[in-house]
Amino acid sequence: MIADNPWLDGLVRMGIVAVAVPLAVIILTYVERKVIGRLQMRLGPMRVGPYGTLQAVADTIKLLTKEDLRPQTADRWTFELAPFVVVVPVFLALVTLPFTAEGMVRDLGLGLFYIVAVSGVSIVGFVMAGWGSDNKYALLGGARAAAQLISYEIPLVMAVLAVAMVGQSLNLVELVDAQGRVPFIVWQPLAFVIFLVAGVAELYRQPFDIPVADSEVVGGPLVEYSGIRWSMFQMAEFVNLVVISVLGALIFLGGWNWPLGREVGLGLQLPLIFVKASAFIILFMWVRGSLPRLRIDQMMAFCWQVLLPFAFLQIIINGWVLVYDWPDWVLGALSGAATLAAGYLTYRAAHQMGEPVPPRLRRAGSVL
């Protein structure tokens, strides 16, 4: 408790989160450009401020002062409300996201469920943006966003659910406590991989940036937006990046616990979660700088033919091990074996492309 009055306490916590997270977003835009630059042997922004550190500030000022355009034929309210529909659910997810053992706005008990449920709403915003813009590319992008985000929501939820089965809770704090000595990534490598891939797809970042692909649908639902409304979409994307990264750090990397399960004080909890979430963020940026965009049929096939069956497999494995009360290492071994199987399947499918194969396999072959 920061203050005695629960309302005041909640307000203060909300204020801290509402200031800290947009600040992190501003820093992340700079970090992302720097990281991608280095991956391409460039320097990234260098002009504004020392080593370009003020670039993000300059970008913010530019976006805020830019003219807010609305096409004449756009559906006014759909168009103007869409950014809010995208940005609000993302911020709602921050309500229960714990950064330390005490460091959340409210411990909702079913935190994991709440985050998953709330973050699904922003899909509606993308469809609204696509529909309201009265632009064929926006509409295509909106449809793509709906297809992709809804598809990948399912393996993401299943992976998270698998972890919740092992942790025996939907409360994020209890899940972190349940990891104790060994983080869940060791017992649930398959769920981790699925979470990672589906997470990138949920963030519609580079290998999965099909809804907003510049070279195909010229920005998709965002095509008609400018200035502050566009920056709200951008903000939603980066806040979502933070949410997914922190969530991954919490449920797979042991959150604010030391890797080998020593409880640490508040002073170390924040740096630990920061480092773990940063690892996710850097990984997402690294993947973004490395991989080309998937085709839309490859993306859908990979979700429905590989990720989803293996997510169910993980749940079945978990159920088995938990019901018969087998030791933890069985869980880890089985899940690891399933991860290798998933990798091998994808590898074989990708290498069968181009060879004459039966139609059933050909469909799997368009996976990667």
Place this chain on the structure above:
Amino acid sequence: MLGVLRAIKTTVTAALRKPVTVQYPTAKKELPHRSRGLPVLLWDFEADEPFCTGCQVCARYCPVDCMTVTMKDNPKFAEGKSKRKKIVDRFYIDYARCMRCDICVEVCNFDAIVMNNTWDGVELSRYDRQDLVMDMDQLLRQSKSGELKDPFQEPMGIAHSGWAPKREADEEKPE
């Protein structure tokens, strides 16, 4: 699948290498010796006058007609200080028009004109086109001040012949 890992490896090795970016206005890449900027005139330090005799062969061969040259009698010839009977009176090159074809350099009988191989031969943005019409002072400035370093290099096979201040290496040579 393995391609994904390979791509990720490629980018991380790229990240570990030194960036190739040159911070241009503050740091400049060294131009090659035979970099072809816009043409400038050379200054004869021995006779203390331009090499150019104003013969107009460059102006006649110029495919885009960017040059204007006039000739006059060389006063220093009468005084016996120079071997040149005629000397250039006025010389204008319209840099906005020049297409850097190098023909003027090829046809010049006196090696009096060269393509600028420094950044000044490239960084020529102006607010007014008229400012790109260079008169003789502007064309000779770089050669006079010694900024223009070795415009004729070995690949051209032309020996050092008095177009620059004498260097130590030349003085050591026996006459």
